[in-house]
Amino acid sequence: xxxxxxxxxxxxxxNYDRFLEELKAFIAIPSISTDAEQLPDIRNAAxxxxxxLIDLGFEKAEVYETKGKPVVIAEKRxxxxxxxxxxxxxxxxxxxxxxxxQWKSDPFKAEVRDEYLYARGCSDxxxxxxxxxxxxxxxxxxxxxxxxxxxxFEGEEEIGSPHLDEWIAEHTDLLSCDVxxxxxxxxxxxxxPTITYGLRGLCYFEIKLFGPQHDLHSGLFGGIIHNPANSxxxxxxxxxxxxxxxxxxxxxxxxxxxxDEDREQFKRLPLGDDFYREQTGVAQLWGEKGYTSAERxxxxxxxxxxxxxxGFIGEGSKTIIPAWSMAKISMRxxxxxxxxxxxxxxxxxxxxxxxxxxxWEFKEHSSNPASxxxxxxxxxxxxxxxxxxxxxxxxxxxxxxxxxPIVLTLQKYLGVDSVLTGFGLPDxxxxxxxxxxxxxTWQRGIETxxxxxxxx
Amino acid sequence: xxxxxxxxxxxxxxNYDRFLEELKAFIAIPSISTDAEQLPDIRNAAxxxxxxLIDLGFEKAEVYETKGKPVVIAEKRxxxxxxxxxxxxxxxxxxxxxxxxQWKSDPFKAEVRDEYLYARGCSDxxxxxxxxxxxxxxxxxxxxxxxxxxxxFEGEEEIGSPHLDEWIAEHTDLLSCDVxxxxxxxxxxxxxPTITYGLRGLCYFEIKLFGPQHDLHSGLFGGIIHNPANSxxxxxxxxxxxxxxxxxxxxxxxxxxxxDEDREQFKRLPLGDDFYREQTGVAQLWGEKGYTSAERxxxxxxxxxxxxxxGFIGEGSKTIIPAWSMAKISMRxxxxxxxxxxxxxxxxxxxxxxxxxxxWEFKEHSSNPASxxxxxxxxxxxxxxxxxxxxxxxxxxxxxxxxxPIVLTLQKYLGVDSVLTGFGLPDxxxxxxxxxxxxxTWQRGIETxxxxxxxx
Numbered sequence: 001x002x003x004x005x006x007x008x009x010x011x012x013x014x015n016y017d018r019f020l021e022e023l024k025a026f027i028a029i030p031s032i033s034t035d036a037e038q039l040p041d042i043r044n045a046a047x048x049x050x051x052x053l054i055d056l057g058f059e060k061a062e063v064y065e066t067k068g069k070p071v072v073i074a075e076k077r078x079x080x081x082x083x084x085x086x087x088x089x090x091x092x093x094x095x096x097x098x099x100x101x102q103w104k105s106d107p108f109k110a111e112v113r114d115e116y117l118y119a120r121g122c123s124d125x126x127x128x129x130x131x132x133x134x135x136x137x138x139x140x141x142x143x144x145x146x147x148x149x150x151x152x153f154e155g156e157e158e159i160g161s162p163h164l165d166e167w168i169a170e171h172t173d174l175l176s177c178d179v180x181x182x183x184x185x186x187x188x189x190x191x192x193p194t195i196t197y198g199l200r201g202l203c204y205f206e207i208k209l210f211g212p213q214h215d216l217h218s219g220l221f222g223g224i225i226h227n228p229a230n231s232x233x234x235x236x237x238x239x240x241x242x243x244x245x246x247x248x249x250x251x252x253x254x255x256x257x258x259x260d261e262d263r264e265q266f267k268r269l270p271l272g273d274d275f276y277r278e279q280t281g282v283a284q285l286w287g288e289k290g291y292t293s294a295e296r297x298x299x300x301x302x303x304x305x306x307x308x309x310x311g312f313i314g315e316g317s318k319t320i321i322p323a324w325s326m327a328k329i330s331m332r333x334x335x336x337x338x339x340x341x342x343x344x345x346x347x348x349x350x351x352x353x354x355x356x357x358x359x360w361e362f363k364e365h366s367s368n369p370a371s372x373x374x375x376x377x378x379x380x381x382x383x384x385x386x387x388x389x390x391x392x393x394x395x396x397x398x399x400x401x402x403x404x405p406i407v408l409t410l411q412k413y414l415g416v417d418s419v420l421t422g423f424g425l426p427d428x429x430x431x432x433x434x435x436x437x438x439x440x441t442w443q444r445g446i447e448t449x450x451x452x453x454x455x456x
Numbered sequence: 457x458x459x460x461x462x463x464x465x466x467x468x469x470x471n472y473d474r475f476l477e478e479l480k481a482f483i484a485i486p487s488i489s490t491d492a493e494q495l496p497d498i499r500n501a502a503x504x505x506x507x508x509l510i511d512l513g514f515e516k517a518e519v520y521e522t523k524g525k526p527v528v529i530a531e532k533r534x535x536x537x538x539x540x541x542x543x544x545x546x547x548x549x550x551x552x553x554x555x556x557x558q559w560k561s562d563p564f565k566a567e568v569r570d571e572y573l574y575a576r577g578c579s580d581x582x583x584x585x586x587x588x589x590x591x592x593x594x595x596x597x598x599x600x601x602x603x604x605x606x607x608x609f610e611g612e613e614e615i616g617s618p619h620l621d622e623w624i625a626e627h628t629d630l631l632s633c634d635v636x637x638x639x640x641x642x643x644x645x646x647x648x649p650t651i652t653y654g655l656r657g658l659c660y661f662e663i664k665l666f667g668p669q670h671d672l673h674s675g676l677f678g679g680i681i682h683n684p685a686n687s688x689x690x691x692x693x694x695x696x697x698x699x700x701x702x703x704x705x706x707x708x709x710x711x712x713x714x715x716d717e718d719r720e721q722f723k724r725l726p727l728g729d730d731f732y733r734e735q736t737g738v739a740q741l742w743g744e745k746g747y748t749s750a751e752r753x754x755x756x757x758x759x760x761x762x763x764x765x766x767g768f769i770g771e772g773s774k775t776i777i778p779a780w781s782m783a784k785i786s787m788r789x790x791x792x793x794x795x796x797x798x799x800x801x802x803x804x805x806x807x808x809x810x811x812x813x814x815x816w817e818f819k820e821h822s823s824n825p826a827s828x829x830x831x832x833x834x835x836x837x838x839x840x841x842x843x844x845x846x847x848x849x850x851x852x853x854x855x856x857x858x859x860x861p862i863v864l865t866l867q868k869y870l871g872v873d874s875v876l877t878g879f880g881l882p883d884x885x886x887x888x889x890x891x892x893x894x895x896x897t898w899q900r901g902i903e904t905x906x907x908x909x910x911x912x
Contacts, residue, residue: 219858
């Protein structure tokens, strides 16, 4: 008999086709959290997880109500006394699918083409949740778990988890653990196992500008009022200077300058301009002067328009001055930037630059600081060893451009660190049409997590 | 027996309710020219006009095909030898109705509330066409016409009449006349009969900017590419300087400076800032430094965004860098500005300012110069006298901010001037929700046109 760890990996290999079919069934539930109309599917996805966890032998698995979308909480204890408890974090909600006409297959009917599974949420992050659960299943089918497993799967991550913090604060007893496994960050490439130790924060705002009482004829009234469509462009344009720096007052004040060592680390990452050109399809990159692309994404704050609208955007022409305009604008923050200060600076900028005659409204969608974590904790070491076992090479440590606010929340209320990994790839088209999951990497991910649970 | 002219006016008064019901039936055809799907209704409106003209006793009344939407051509000859021929110009197409939820009644079920008729096209300009036809009917029912009447009613005015010029060039024989009556410009107020002698031209462009191949995750890629949504804002913002002047190179080079006499004329118009504040609902007006509001609208060129779009504009938040952006941008031109030069200057500006890594596309919707006409022609004098008979005061002469490109076309191919008037009011909400027509003014309009035809 081979050792149990090897048996568990063998079980995973033999059951891989079934695991994939199960994942497709999970993906088929269109649990889009942005859209209020999809609430029944959010609940269906939560219920689906509870059923799967009970089938897996979890002693507790329940849907809990929050002030927003429900969370799934589960627990499975092992027989070993004083075993560590690992909390697996995941989100079962997914991004919207528009523009739908750019999908090559139905976003909720997962389709395998070449080595990839194509569907909304396959990479971000239903596939990651499923990999973790299937690792647990593989171990316990052939052996006994030597760690306690808890799960928290939320349904509002893609809209900034507006109700999760409050719920966690009130339910710390359910969640107490030694370490969090968060597989919501990806790998830098198929052959580059990756651990993320830095995350950018996120401020996501929406502004709406109001000009005339209703759309005006641009001939009869053009030239005498400030057009709210022009005005929102002027406000946005003024948020960057010619060197690509954000102009909001104090925006960079708290940013810690990159040390020589930091810059050396960034140079070692396989994130050259060729990589980014290939990922984006953009011939000429652009960004803040004085930094490499990897530094710009990993360690510098940014400001982007995520959406903008005003007036007539249909076919043909309509000669109006629009009554109003709107824009969604988000900022990625780096460690030490304070989202509250950023918000106030943003509002101050608008107040100082809004033209007379235009009224504006503000809405905050997200407000989360960045984080940096310890690269030498026992749990991180267990993951490093697991990745080495599967890939035969050491993982790279990376700062991620995205934000995972739950990391901060769990640190704050449970006092524990998160181990950030995942088996998605940079070209998985997350948040875009034709999201996909590289299946051989996903399979290696399941095996990695089996090793990880044994290594803890 | 009172003189025939008075009898004709009496006939109009007695048949006013029927005229209004007929107008409602004409309005009920949703002949929106912007939308390709409304083509059957465009044709229905043209056919409706032909039938009405035949019922009115026109000898010829026919729908003619163009390369775009059809035109209605009609002729009614009088018995008087060497009578003048008046060509009545109108457009039977109307603006789109979005945002539909802001209409208080169905835009195509005309409803009378207080002294107004509410419906799309009632003021711009089905009501104006109907007023002219009912003036003809009133005269010929009690008397004989002493002028020949021709009509040209087009179906593409609201989209810039892209096929009309070519059609007119090929059918000058059908249209030959001594003067054009164009009732597509309005009055400055209920008690201010108005003749328009200056019109601004129009350049209407659309630009589309392409950045990454598809929407990107703003965390993973924020900071390294130029976001096409930010970029389009920067381009648009740069089109004005801080004094509200358009920055396109050479934009003002051909503009004739206002003379002291011009400025005196503008001062006499009842177009103070209070008027514009009331019309727009904007507390603080804005515009090019050094000019009054009336001058800005009447005699200065402008640039406005008519529509802009990029990325995610639904409920909630989506953290993307959009793959593309678009804007509709139009310029109102004053006499002597050359639309072809303006277009080239616009394209040059974009080419010079577009960031590397962004590709752009250009579309032209309209390209028409401005015009100024003779205030002392016999036809204008006939109209002045008609307005004096109905209102008891002399009309004001006005330069209009809007553009009526047909004036230039008919001048070019037929060698005739247009008399520009109309019975719409500045607060008729043309091109906006709740378009309306002030019915007592409309009735006076019919009477004015009866006088006008007698005065010619």
